[in-house]
Amino acid sequence: DGGITQSPKYLFRKEGQNVTLSCEQNLNHDAMYWYRQDPGQGLRLIYYSQIVNDFQKGDIAEGYSVSREKKESFPLTVTSAQKNPTAFYLCASSMRGGRDTQYFGPGTRLTVL
């Protein structure tokens, strides 16, 4: 099956711990994105990557870090510097970025206790 996978679906962490969310795609897409969604709100862009070994900050990058060492993988680390990390995190990919259609994974719901 082609698509985007995110794991785990639910994640619980203690305050002050870093946590890494996984995102993998087998669509051969160049561009990948991370969004955050809070209850009743739209999505906000955290980071994006248009090609391997390159990534850029989105609108709310503070407290987050990413890497793009492989085309199919774009992990997101939520650091202890993120003041309000509890949220629904969504990964997306598109063929090249720009106006190309973005396809989303199922999401990871992170709860920091």
Place this chain on the structure above:
Amino acid sequence: DAKTTQPPSMDCAEGRAANLPCNHSTISGNEYVYWYRQIHSQGPQYIIHGLKNNETNEMASLIITEDRKSSTLILPHATLRDTAVYYCIVNAGGTSYGKLTFGQGTILTVHP
């Protein structure tokens, strides 16, 4: 990216057509209109997109007005599984690097 305005909620009877409007009066010539939907606690699902011509696929039809300031997503025969939040988005790509700006969307409730 141009902002969009959608009604906060709509109802539709099962089997009937659902017509979801979107205003994007400040859209520029190179911006596409995209529609996504999101069922609770799932990732957004792509539905359809267009530039200025009407578009149809297996899920829906997209009608864009001639002046491109508004559009309507049509689900021809709504089912209970179409209950979701529907987002209308305009995306220029280019210098906006493909960022999708999701607003509040329209909560569509399909009832029996």
